[in-house]
Amino acid sequence: MNPEAPSLIFNIMRFATHDGPGIRTTIFFKGCPLACTWCHNPESQSFRPDILYFPDRCRHCGDCVAACPEHAIEERGGVLYTAGTCRRCGHCLDFCMAEARQMAGRPYTAAELLREVERDLIFFEESGGGVTLSGGEPLSRPRFVSALLLGCRERGIATAIETCGFAHPDVFLQVAPLAGLVLFDLKLMDPVKHQRHTGVANHTILRNLKALAGLRHPIKVRIPVVPGVNDSARDVDEFAAFLAPLGAPVELLPYHAIGAEKYRRLHRIYELKDTPEPSAADLAQFRGRLAHAGVNVTLRGST
Ligand code: SF4
Ligand code: SF4
Structure with a gap:
């Protein structure tokens, strides 16, 4: 695919603070090969523009x-x-x-996006921040994303990429390390549950994460904690068995039902509408079980 061709972007968020160090400008690509049942950005999933009502x-x-x-x-x-x-x-x-x-969803060229992020250079310099590519799944547009990451590098802008890891292994290992930090969203270890809740199997995802960790590239693994989906003792033990040997830091992201209204705007059913947010006690238990197994784990919003 021609890197000069525009890519659909559904949001550019300035002054973001959760998608890497310092103050970030986060670029959200539209289109994702997964469709997670808890996704709080359902407008990110389709590779076409969406009409919101x-x-x-x-x-x-x-x-x-x-x-x-x-x-x-x-x-x-x-x-x-x-x-x-x-x-x-x-x-x-x-x-x-x-x-x-x-x-x-609005089409942008890589050159247009670089002009957008250059406006925030002063904030990046003062805060140690930079640009984060998110989505959707940015690696669905590998040549475009490569051009964007290299363009940032030429301008001295630090980068991070948030990915679900579902990409051809050759593409993944070629493109993801162009970002200074890889925020790797790991959803579930059980392949059957992964298929059920995301629409795809997780073999390629796990293989890619393992290979990236083997390169000693800076990674932060992020796990959404979704009650009834991936928070059983067995789920946590499976995460621990896979993650402890990798040595990458892990951040737990508590599930929020903030996306429910967006499904209504798209005339879509929100499957998890009755799912409660995890309690502080449940999150502490999840975190403690991982830490006990030797995983370097933090919980978003706590120390
Ligand atoms: S609904 Fe709106 S966007 Fe869709 S075809 Fe009609 S005018 Fe165009
Ligand atoms: S969406 Fe509602 S307010 Fe807007 S033009 Fe249509 S009918 Fe009128």
């Missing part, structure tokens, strides 16, 4: 319905639905004065 802002004026050249918008029971015939032209957005319709 905010029912609480809608005044039901009908202007978007009349404006759509594809007749793709239909009102049912006081809610607007967008049909599969929508070609993401964005025409209806121009007619919605209430901003109840928005497009997730």
